[in-house]
Amino acid sequence: MRKLTLSFILIIIGASSFCQQKQLELQTMQEIILEMKNTALVLSIEENKDVNMIYFGNKLSNPSEYKAMSKQYNQGHDYTNMYQSAFTASGTRNLLEPAISVIHSDGNQSLDLKYQAHETKQINANQKETIVKLKDQIYPFEVELHYLISIEENLIEQWSVIRHKEKNVVKLSKFASANLSLKSPQFYLRSFHGDWFQEMQPSNEKLTHGIKVLDSKLGTRTNLFQSSYFALGLNNEIEENKGTVLLGGLDYSGNFKVEFEKDPQQNLRIIAGINNYASEYFLKPNEDFITPKFSFTISFHGLGDASRNYHNWARKYRIVNGMGERYTLLNNWESTYFNFDEKKIHQLLENTKELGVDLFLLDDGWFGNKYPRNADTSALGDWEENKLKLPNGIISIVKDAKDVGVKFGIWVEPEMVSPKSELYEKHPKWVVKQPNRDEYYFRNQLILDLTNPDVQEYVYSILDNLLSKNPGLAYIKWDCNAVIYNAHSQTLNHQGNFYVEYTKGLYKVLDRFRAKYPDLPMMLCSGGGGRIDYGALPYFTEYWPSDNTDPLDRIFMQYENSLFFPAIGSANHVTTVGKQDLKFKIDVAAMGKMGFDLNLEELNQKEVNYAKSAVQEYNLIKDIVWHGDQYRLANPRELNHACIAYISKDKSQAVMFNYLTEYSQVSNTPNPIKWFGLDPNKNYQVGEIFIKELRNPIYENLILSGDFLMKIGLNPMLYNGRRSVVLQLKAIN
Known part of the structure; x- marks a missing residue:
């Protein structure tokens, strides 16, 4: 009897301990709340240590009420309890599109990420970074989810850091930056497609079940056919001044993939990151794989309010000198093309001064001796002044510009090489190409292999030498005209790493350059608008929207770009293209960073006088355009x-x-x-x-x-x- 009583007591004690443990677990369950000025994103740490995204929307007055919102959704059964995962892994119970997939060093393909810890750091008065640490329970494999919030701008940057301590290499089959879960009765997507001369063409659609994908496989100029930036209307179609609208995009200059999947509960999952196309990445033990940032903001007052969030954030944090000034300039391209000499350049310097703009930009065609750059068929890579066109060198033009009273800038395309060049003859292994296949050219050129440290050093030296040898050089236009064909590096052990390592190589060069020349104005050009993203823009003061400078077409392109990018970053030039009068062309160019690309000798005196007066008036309003709030x-x-x-x-x-x-x-x-x-x-x-x-x-x-x-x-x-x-x-x- 005593034994029975003792056993009964032990059972009661055990049950009580179990209940206390469960109560403790419930008490320790918590929300990770990221609050900005008007919005909030909420993560929930579940009892089984899963981390879910349970809310993104209006900030509540009482933060304790965020935990009550889940009970207000009467939805269908979640077979996996993973539909709202903050970073969905594959290979266990997940049935939907994953954010991460791996092949462990033993060949196993499962991953189950559980909460370990989180911390929040104050970056500055306006920004906080929250890091959520996840870990697999079987394999020594970890993921950190990073959320950087800009409070006043209601904008979040999200990225992931992936690492492991397995004995051998782990293959990353997919490696997203962000995995959002959104609730709304309906979702309406506006995305942007295009091609050379017709960038940023919008498409609108209601999202249905299945997966809608925005992606690029081009390697460079990755926005040429599709932009990673998008607008999403929640519940209603996208409107300018009312309704809930999310704007987002992957801040990356390489191949991207943004997926929209409507789940069985009618919610929307957005997975954004580097495109895993031809990119099974081999990750060594104890190395960090850091994904690019996915930036996004939400507005409850329409598209315009969300755009202003992006503009304010970009001017503060994502464009060189975004709160400062810009040079207005005169470019020679459409007035001379490749045909110029020192006499012609001096005349253009005088035109620059007469027009009243700040800087003259010398475009393509100034370099190459063994193979002169007289067309787009040669000399890329041979960055020495052509002795026939510029017998006294660039330095003489810099001095001439100073004497005239203007500044001088120059065009380069440092990532590229012409098959007809001295560089190609000396370093054929520096080129991206398949070793046993025919070369295939885009604009008569190939791409230098920026996965190769020697090539990175060479590309950096191009820019450094230009500036070191020519003190006073005040501006650089960086172009990138080709896409990657026959992707292959002769220095990489794992070709699956190529596309990722190429973009990392580009950023390494730009990081090093900006460390030495932090304030030099630079235009980001990519055969037009092929590289407009917030991965590249932190190195540049402005971007070139399109080689199409017809002002009527530009109205539409500049309008669509303005959804994401502020006017101070948009280089808009008055050119000879288009049948409109000079006033129309100047008016279109003035709603951004205005410049000119025309020959004043082709204008009559009345037009010259008008252009000069327009520059003077532009100088009086440009600060409002560059730094003010935009309303479409x-x-x-x-x-x-x-x-x-x-x-x-x-x-x-x-x-x-x-x-x-x-x-x-x-x-x-x-x-x-x-x-x-x-x-x-x-x-x-x-x-x-x-x-x-x-x-x-x-x-x-x-x-x-x-x-x-x-x-x-x-x-x-x-x-x-x-x-x-x-x-x-x-x-x-």
Whole structure:
């Protein structure tokens, strides 16, 4: 009897201990809450140590209520308890698309990542980084999830760090940066496709079951056919000034993949990272594999608000000198192409001074001696001044520019090599190509193998030598015209690492260059807009949207780019391309970082005088365009006109760019265009700019309140004889 009683007591004690343990586990279950100014992302550490993403949306006043939200969703059965995983692994119970897949050194393909710990670090007054550490319970394999929040901008950068301590190499079959889980009745995607001369063409679709993929396999110029940046409407189609909209993209200059999978519970999973196409990465023990950052923001007031989040963040953290100034410039490409000499350059320097811009940029064609660069068929890689064109060297032009009173910049394409070049003859193994296959050329050129440290040293030396030998060189245009064919490195042991190591090699060169020349202005060009991403932009002051400089086409491209990239980063040039008049071309270029690419000798005196006066007026408004808040007021894909406005941070000044985008004798703007973002209590004087010597203004000394402008609007009065109008607002109280 005593034994029974003792046994019974032990059972009760054991049960009590078990209950206490369970209670302790429930008490230790916790949420990891990332709160920004208006938004919050919440991770949940489950009882079994899984980490799920349970919320991304409006910030709650009471943080303790985040844990209550899961019970409000009455959804179907989750067969795996992994649908909301913060970083879905493959090979165990997962049935959906994974964020990470591996082949362990023993050949096993399973991975089950469990919570270990997390920490949050204060980076600065506006940024915090949270690191969540995950570990497999069987294999010595670890993943860190990094979340860097920018509080004021409501923007998150997410990436992963993958490492292991297995005895031999582990193969990474997939290695994403981020794995989001979103809840909404419906999802509407806007993505962007294109090609050379027709970048950033939007596509809109409602996401259904299955997987929608945005990706690139080009190796370089990876945005040529598809951008990794996208807009996502939650519940409703994407609108400019209302509704919930998520903007995001992979901040990476190599092959990318962004997947959208609607799960069986009707939720959306977004998996973004490096494209694992032809990239089974061999990871050695005790090495860190650091994925690129996936940046994203959410707005509850439409697309425009989300764009302003991106713009403010980019100017602070992602573009060189994003809060500072820019050079306006004159480029020679469309006026001379490859045909120039010192006399012609001096004339262009004088034109630069007369026009009133800051810098003259010498484009392609200044180099090569054994194989002169007189066409795009030779000399890439031979970065020495052509002695016939520039017998006194670049340094003489730098000095000449200084004497004239302007600055001087130069074009390079350092990643590339022409088969007809001295470099190719001396170093045929430095080229990306298959050893036993015919070479295949893109724009008559091949790509240098940046996985090779010797090539990295060479590419760095190209830039360093230019600047060291030519003190006063003030600007570099970095081009990249080719994509990768026949991908192969003659120095890599594992060819599956090639695409990843190429991009890492590019960044190593740029990191080293920027360490020595942190403030030098540089344009990011890639045969047009083939490399516009926040992986490359931290090394550059501006980007080239497209080789298509027809201003009508540029309106659409610049409009779409503005969803993600601020105006200070957009290099917009006035050129001879297009049938529009000079005013229209200048007006389009002025809604960004304006430049010129034309021959003043081909203009009549009235046009020259107009261009000079436009530069002077641009100098008065450029700070508003570069650093103000942008509002897209009329979409040219929905209307017969486009309207984009920029408002200074203190709301004391604004500029409104208006363009008629349909060519018709009867096209006009019949209705006023409503403003957003003004101060309703201020009165604004409305005036028209960029019209000197052309026409009389319609609006002169008109005063309207911010309240009127936002409730009623302002009609730019566009019609066939008045196809482009720029209006300036100045607060008078």
